[in-house]
Each structure stands twice: as C-alpha cells, then as structure tokens.
Amino acid sequence: MVCCALPVVFMLPLVAQAGIKQVSPGAYTPPAYEALRLGNVKPTGWLKRQLQIMRKGSSGHLDEYYSKIKNDNGWLGGRGDGWEETPYWLDGALPLAYLLDDAVLKDKVLRYVNWTMDHQRKSGYFGPLTNAEITRQVDIDAAHAAEGEDWWPKMVMLKVLQQYYSATEDKRVIKFMSRYFRYQLEALKVAPVGKWTEWAQSRGAENVMMAQWLYSITEDDYLLELAETIEQQSFPWTTWFGNRDWVINTTTYRNNTQWMNRHAVNVAMGLKAPAVNYQRTGKQEYLQHLRTGWQDLMTIHGLPMGIFSGDEDLNGNDPTQGVELCAIVEAMYSLENISAITGDVFYMDALEKMAFNALPTQTTDDYNEKQYFQVANQLQISKGVFNFSLPFDREMCNVLGARSGYTCCLANMHQGWTKYTSHLWYQTSGKGVAALEYGPCVMTAEVGKKHRDVTITEVTDYPFNEEIRFQIAIKKETEFPLQLRIPAWCNEAVILLNGQPLRKDKGGQIITIEREWQDKDELTLQLPMTITTGTWGRNASAVERGPLVYALKLEERWVKDADPTEGAYYSVYPTGDWNFALRRNDIRHAADSMKVTKQRPLDSSFVWNLKHAPLEITAKAKKIPSWQVMNGVAYQPPTDREGFYKGKVDTVMHNITLVPYGFTKVRVVAFPVVP
Template sequence: WLGGEGDGWERGPYWIDGLLPLAYLLDDQQLKDKVQPWIAWSLSHQAESGYFGPIPFETTPEPEPGLQKTPRRDWWPKMVMLKVLQQYYTATGDERVITLMSNYFRYQLNELPHTPIDHWSLWGNRRAGDNMMVVYWLYNITGEAFLLELAELIQQQAFPWERLFLNQDCYEEKHDPWHYSRVVKRYPYDQAQLDNLCIKQYGSFHTVNLAQGIKKPLIYFQQHPDSLYLRAVKQAFRDIRKYHGQPQGMYGGDEPLHGPAPTQGVELCSVVEMMFSLEKMMAITPEIQFMDHLEKLAFNALPAQIDADFQTRQYMQCANQVEISRRARNFYQDVGHQGTDICYGVLTGYPCCTCNMHQGWPKFTQSLWHATTGNGLAALVYAPSRVKARVGAGEGVEVEIHEQTTYPFSDTITFVLTTPRTVDFPFHLRLPAWCTQAEIRLNGQAWAQQAGNQIVVIDRSWQDQDRLQLILPSAITYSRWMDYSVAIEKGPLLYALKVEAEKKWVENPDHYGNYYELSATSDWNYALIENYLQQPARHFQLQRQAMNDYPWTLEAAPLRITTRAVKLPHWKLYNGMPGPLPWSPPRLQLQGWQLQTVELVPYGCTSLRISEFPTVWFDELEQ
C-alpha cells in the first residue's frame, strides 16, 4: 500500500480506516501527516486499467513476521481502502478520489464477470456490502448509471446474507467443524448448502463476517426498497440474541459463532465492525433499535476491550472473565494462538484487531449527527460534541450546535445553538426504547414529554443561544440470559461485578509479544437475589462520583450500584474461567446463607467482571 514489498492486504487499510477520521476530526496535523503517504500513493498510482492498490508480485516473496504481503489483487482489502478514500474526500473535497473511484468501479464492472468478488478469498463475498456501500455513495455524487449496474453485479456475487438470515428451517445437526469455511466458499453458490446455513447453528458464520455482512441487505435496500431486507436484518438480530447473545450487545464467537455462554469469546474486530454496520444502517432506516444497539456497544463492549492508554487490547473479551492469563480456553482459535487470545497485548491472539480497533470511536463520533430532509439536523446517538452545519431553506444558514453532556453517565443532554440570524429548521432527537418518558425543555421551559422508542422533531424558528435540553430518565432493570442468568442495566449501560485484580506484565519473546495478565484478588462467585429483582428501585442503590476525562477504568467509574448477594461456594474457577453458570434460581431457605453487599460498576470500566449473574430465591425474603 506504500509501493514496496510490505503490507499488501488488510492491515494497513484497517489502521488508516481509523487513523484518518481521527486525524481530521481532531484537526491534528501530526496525525494527518501519518495518513498522507497512504492516501498519496493510492491516488497517484492507479493503473490505466483502473486497478489501484498494491502492485502484484511477479514471483511470490519470502514471508516476513507481521506482514501480509499477498494476495495483492484481492478485492477485499480494497474495500477497506475505498472506505478510507471516501472519508478523505468528505474531509478534504479532493476530486482525485472521485476520479480514482470512477475508474476503479469501471474496472470492477469489466473484471467481475470473469474474476468474481471471491476469486482470491472468501472475504470478498462475505464483505461485499462494504464495496456496494461506496458504489452507492459515488452514485449519489456523480449519477453515473453504470454504478447501479455494478451494484447489481456485486449483489449477484455477494454472500446472500438476507436469504440466510431468513433461514429458519435449516438443519441443526453439526456439519464439519467451523463449516462456514468449508462449504459455500465461492460464487456461484450451492443452493442446497445455502438452505443448510443459519444463525442458530454453532460454527455457521465467522463472527467478523457476520458483523460486516449484517448491513449488506440494507445497503442494497437503497436500490431495491423491499421490506424483505429490513425483515431479514431484524430476524438476524433476534436470532443472534437468542442463540449466541451476550448482554454487552455482542455474541459468542471465537472466531465462529459459538453459542451464548458468557465465557465464549467476542473478537474486537467484531465489535468495531458491528458498530460500523449499525452506523450505516441507522442512516438508511430510522430504526430505534439500531441506534440503541450502537450505544450499547460503544459504551460497554468497546471500552472494556481496549486498555485506557490504548497500548494494549484483548483479541477476545468475555461477558464473564475473572482471570486474564495465557492458557488454552474453550475458544475455536485459542490453541492455534497458543492461549493468548484473552491476554492484553499488541500481538496476542491475532494482530488484525490492533489495526482495526481504531475505527471504533472516530466513526461513532462521525455518526453523532445527521442531515435530514427539510434541511434539518438529527442527533441520533449522544456524546459531548460540536457540529457546524448549514440548515434552513434556500442557501441556508451555517449554525453551530454544542452538545453538552456527560451521557451515558448522566440523563441530561443540552444543545446550545449559535446562529448569525433566526433560522427555521427541524431538529430531530432520538428517544431510546429504554426511556419510558423523556422530557424536552426549551430555554428553561417545559416543551414536551414524550414516550421513548421514537424520534421526535422540534420544527421551529431558532435563535442565537437557544438552549434545548433533553432529559432521558432511566430505571435500573434486568435482562435474562443463558440458564436464566440476569444482567443488570440502566439506560445504555450494562453493569458488572467490581472485581479487584493483581496485574502481572509478561516479557514474551515469541511472536505474540509482550502482554499482561490479571488475577482476581476479590471474590467473584456471587449470585444475585431473585426476590430483589421484582423491585429493583428498592433493592439496588445507584451512587455517583465525579467524572474525570477518561471514565472507562475501575477507579474512575462515575456510577456504582450496590445490592445484596450471596456467595456460591460450588461455583468455582474452571480452566481460568468461571465454571458453568449455576441454573437460576434455586429455591432456598435463608438459614446458612450470608447476604453480602456487592458493588457493580459500568461494564466498560472493567477488565475482570461478572456481568451474567446466577440468582437464588429465598422464601423468607420479601420482594
């Protein structure tokens, strides 16, 4: 990707895909300088045929540790670089991007009929929605009809995710281990094999492919607005939740889908790619569940898997993890990675996540604000930010809105408008499904109270320094998971048991590099009281502390919940993980059990944790 014999596949584009938006959002020249050689080489080295990217080798080179030199012609990594160039154009308006994409997409239209999207790797067909997404983006700029023809060709060759999501009668018996990679590999697909693939099967899909592929039906929906595509995506999310779900918003899959146990791994690439898919889908269709789900991932799964200084990360996280150590666990890949999948490092597990994790926060930031019909603005997910936008009829007026909040650690979001003159425009606000009744205040006065799970529109004449306040009250609630375990939630935040830890840095000479381990120094084997779940407001107490600049650590956690629990002596450590969840809830007599106060903190602040709790019922306790 820089013209030499180095990286020629996905890792370089992965890194730039997060670095570029970070550089331009922060207007950081040092970061822009890091990005520029990658952009410049691609823009200045397009072949006459329209091909762009790494120059193919005449002879296969010798491998080097850490470098993926081939396959250089693969369609898949170019999909990532197309996303990079799309963002670069959005930031700079550099017309060379439009020229490169137009030429490349004509090249694809000519080549794909005899060199299909999965000719070099199956990743191309699984992730073809990313290619299609940029084709549509370019069409909205140039209007060239051949782009719609190309999108149809990509749809024809792409993995038929929408069909597979709607498969409800597929065979549930096991096929080959991790059979997604052993069958249905190439276009044209075997129709009988397609009929036997569905989400409910263990091992049916690679989890990162699923995270990326889940948006493809709605990407194509833009050209063919058939309700089937939205129905397929919603069914996929229901099946993921039922058969593989974890309460931080992800699913067990290490690397294939691997069921709902809270000790199954969740790959970091899956987290950031699912976030990106949700960001793209919510821009196409105003489904509140996509926006709520995006916040669930951003405020729980993402910060929990990356160290506070961004120097290490986990390849795999688990909803319940009480020991971070190098040993083989019940993950598909862990033996192949010599037991490093759960360790915090740079190269532990597999290096793709080190390159790809950077897109998480910058792209979430990109998705805070959206333009709307009627020349308005929409705030669809919430975080402290500033946006400049041209709103209103005709040439419009450039306004700035300052979003002031400590959300998700508070319920209140304030928008302060700066405008050179009065301007009429609609302002859209998402009210999450978990909020039973939101309050909207304008310049200190009550404006409306609205039920959650909708988008409300405030369409009015706006003046300089108008203040719009959105209050999203939330209650402490619980959800049910594997073996009737429970997860404690409040608003977009999942809560987990606070587990103290001892940290050990390991100098490791092999190719997995240095890493650190954590061992629990406090008890973790607690069950919550089932009786108390009937009235959470009475038995779970929320406590607040001042918030610092980086709240995602155990020490800095701004919110804490205390409640009473009992220790289960028979629930023990097994192979470095919590043993199988005890079935919930057994009905017990209180005699012989000691109720103890336990502390829960936001999941994103934890490294060791229990977030899926067993429960017990005591006949003598009130509800």
C-alpha cells in the first residue's frame, strides 16, 4: 500500500490507484525521438570545459577517496556499499568517460559493469552478494526472491548498463537484462516492489522505463507485462499528477508521517511516469496528467531558477525555500526522457532553464564540494536550520561540502551535465536529426535513405549569446530533415543558410528544414533574447533573458571550516548591500529600462563562477531598510494584493548589476517590487 497523507481515494490498493488496465503489445507507442548512441555527441567549448572539470574532480575520482565507494565495494564483490551510491556515481561517470573518450575513466567504470554482468545469478538476479547468499549459501531464484535485497539500487544500475550498451552495443547487456526481467516478472509475485523499502515503490518508473527500452529492441511481450506489473505496485504518479488532490495535500503537513510522496527527489523521478505509461499504452490522457502535474508543481512550489522547491519535502514557492541537488539532476533526466517520448517543446524549454540556472550554482569550481540544498534568495551559505523542511540537527544542509547533508547528492550529481550533453541531439523518425537542446558540440549520425554519415559541428556560446551555427560535413549530398527547437521565450527566430536568409519562425515549436544537404553547408539559427520579468512567490519579480535567469551580483567572502562528522566545508557571505527592490515601471518595461552588456568572452578557463560571468544586466533599484537577514534567511517583505511593497523605501536611486544566476553563490533573484 502506498504511504501518503492523502484523501481516502488514494488509500485504495495500488492496482486500483494506477487506473491502468492490462495493455496489448500493439498499444506500445514509439517515442517521438530516438536517442543517439552515447558518444555520438562530443562536447566542445564551455561545455567540454565543464566536463573536463568534472573528470579532474569528484566525477572522475570519487571512488579513490570517498570511503563508502572506495572500501570493499559490494558492486565489485565486496561487503561494502551495495546500495545506491555506487550506481549513482556510475550513472554520471560512465557517460562522462564516453563523452570525453577517456580511456582511464572507461577502464575504471567498466570494472563495475563487468563484475555486475559476470556475476549474474543463474536465475537472472544480480547485484552485490546478499546476506542470505553469504551466510546461508542460498541460491536466489524467483521462488526465493524474498531472500534477495531491495529492487531500488538495481534500477539505477540498469540505467548504467543501458548507457553502456548505447556506447558500445555490447550484446551481453541485452542477454543480461532479458534474464533479469524474466526473473523479476516472477519474483514480484513473491517480493513486490515495495517489499523492502518505499524508495523502490516511489521510484518504480525507473524500472518501467528500462523494461520498455528493452522492449523497443527485442519486442518481447513479457516486458510490457512486467512494466505494467511494476507500475501497479509503485506509487501512482500518473493519477496523482492528473487529479490534483495530491499536489494540494503537499501544501499541508510537514511531518514524518507518509512523507515519501512529497519527497522532492521522488517527485522528480516520478515526473516521467505519465510519459512512460503513455508510451506503453498510447493513452493521450496520461500526457494531460503530466502537463497538469508539472504546471501545478511550478505554480505551488516553483522557484525562479526553473525547479520546484524540495528541502527535502516540496515546500512552497517562497524565495527563501531550498532545493536538493539530487532533485535537480533527476528532474533533468525525467525531462530529457519526457522530451523524447512526447516531442513537446514545453518540456525542452523547462529542461534548458533548469540546466543553465539551477544546476551550476550548487557545486564548487573544482566539482568536489556541493550544497545539499540551495536557496533561491540566498544571502549566506552557512551552518544553520534555515527554512527547510529537513533542517538537520548538525545544521549542515546549506554549506558547500563533499559530505554535507546526505551524501546521495555527492554520488548522484554527476549525471546532470553528462546526460544533458548526451541529449543535445536526437534521431528523427524521418531518417534525420533534431537539435532539441543547444550547446557547443560535434554530432555524428546516419541520415537519409542510404544511411550516410553526417557530422554537424554546433558552433556557439549559447546560452550566453543568441547565435548557433550548424556546420555540415558529409561526403556526398544527401537529403534528410534537420529539426530545430525554437524556444517559447523567442518571439521570432531567424534562420540563415550559407549566409543568406532562409526563413523566420515563431517561438514554441520545432521546425523542420528538409533539403539535399551538401558538404560545408552552414545553417545559422538566431534566437533574439529580450529582457523580461516573471512573477514568483510572494509577488517577487525575477529578471530573465532567453533561457537565463539573472540575480544580483554580490561579491563573495569564502570561509573554510570543518565539522567533526561531515568534514571540511565552505561558508560564503556577501559583501556589499543587497536589500534592493525593483521599481514597478521598470518591471513592466524591462526591455527598455534595463540594459545587457557583455563582460568577457568564453575561453578555456571558463567555470561557473562570478569572475567568469560573461553577461551583466544593469537596472535601477531602491533599498528597503527593514529587509534584513534573520537566522541566515532573508524573509521576503510583505506585499499588497497588487504585488507591491508599501513599507518604507529609501528615496535614493541605485544602479545595480545582475549576472546569470548559475554564476552566483550568494544572491537575490526574486526582488520585491515598489511603486
């Protein structure tokens, strides 16, 4: 039974909750876009620099110094970690190895991949040796599935193996997964998804997705039966997102009773469930449930940087709320899969906003330390309880430290940039390619009726400039469709072919350019970016331009310290004034009243920090003297129903500087508005 503080209708058995009947194989709907093989997209420019930093830092070396992974690892046959953290790390380290074509890192991650496949049990069961196997020499088969261990860590390892197959097409993966899924179909009768923990029950969509991925290759009908069984035994996210009772209840209680359904990481993983279920059943209403759920989440819990609050629970839209790093990378992965399945620009836009704003701010320059929770309006990074739903007695949720808060994020943060990179391009059903997200890279694929190899070099500093150039390299002229996403924030895109005007297109759609492409053709996409503002919690206003959200530029004072339990960490404090409000007229006419300037070009030293912020926006502002930090939190000033602060405001006008949110550590992003 699902554990949730919800109306009685949700306390029915899981089969009834899911509201999904058994489906025939013919109902399976292929995704709108197919992922390219891992490694077919190679990062360049600032994006390659980001991945190189990760390789040099914790992403490439976590197993060398983090004791839980380093010591006697269960995923290498030892008695150590057999839970989620090793697969979490591999889920980012493995794609990183293939994206950078790094032989050393490949050898490192393949030790775990090969041990896992080489030590699959005769029944199909896999994973670290269980207590029953070690102490009583039990053979784990479907009849004795209860002697196994939790389904959840295996779900993560299946994602690792799927990516390994994408990179290598090693047929062992297909055989391995087929054996395991046949075992699981029978084993779930004895040991259902929620037997050991609610983690597996709340995250069953991860397992469903992998079974359906294998079905897309083998077309074995039992895989759809398995997917249906797992869905029925898991949290019914599809129903919850659609009927709205669930999201209303997430706004009520903050206690230890039935909290798993509002845990932000669970929600981030559950986001993909309606799209995954649509793929299996072809039922369009599931896509409407998804849209309803996402819009409800962002209305009630949304923060300006493109992610819902979750510290750890969903916790409202006040700008003083935080979000867990795991929730960001998991929500990105869900949006990547939702985008491929649905082909909906809405989710592609949401993904890029999350990636360019929420993701980069939460780790240090060397990618060795992280914040467990970041805060939207974050006026200090320090020990404290802040306004979190899970503050911790040791008060370490907000600081920048490798082991601060829970260490799940230390292991899981590596998939954010790597999977974003690997999902920049997709294959289309018309033997073409589609650029659904943007960033500097080189993509190779087979296109056209004769499956000719094409290489497209994407030359751009996006999202820091407005122009993307696609340089075509192909041995013989070939006709194929090239699809491009025009973001909804772009009023009108301009497309040039070989320097000559080709067409103009409105935002919020995917366009198709089908022609006979020739070697050295160059397609240029111009996406004019206009300064706009959006309204968020407490009637606060945030400044945006294109996919970037902007925050007050505050100089930073870093302090290093150590906690007896959680080790070394950094606190960060602002220097200078911060308690500014934006004027009503400037908010209404942001494009006229604010000015963007370029500060520095991107180069090989690029990193997401204040020193390297390539863009700035200048704006007029006034101070609110009474707006002060209390217990580490800058609680938002009250507003009237028109959205304005009516208390005392200084008369002096100030010129303030805003920089892209992702380059900040301390900041104001949600500004009060004054008349």
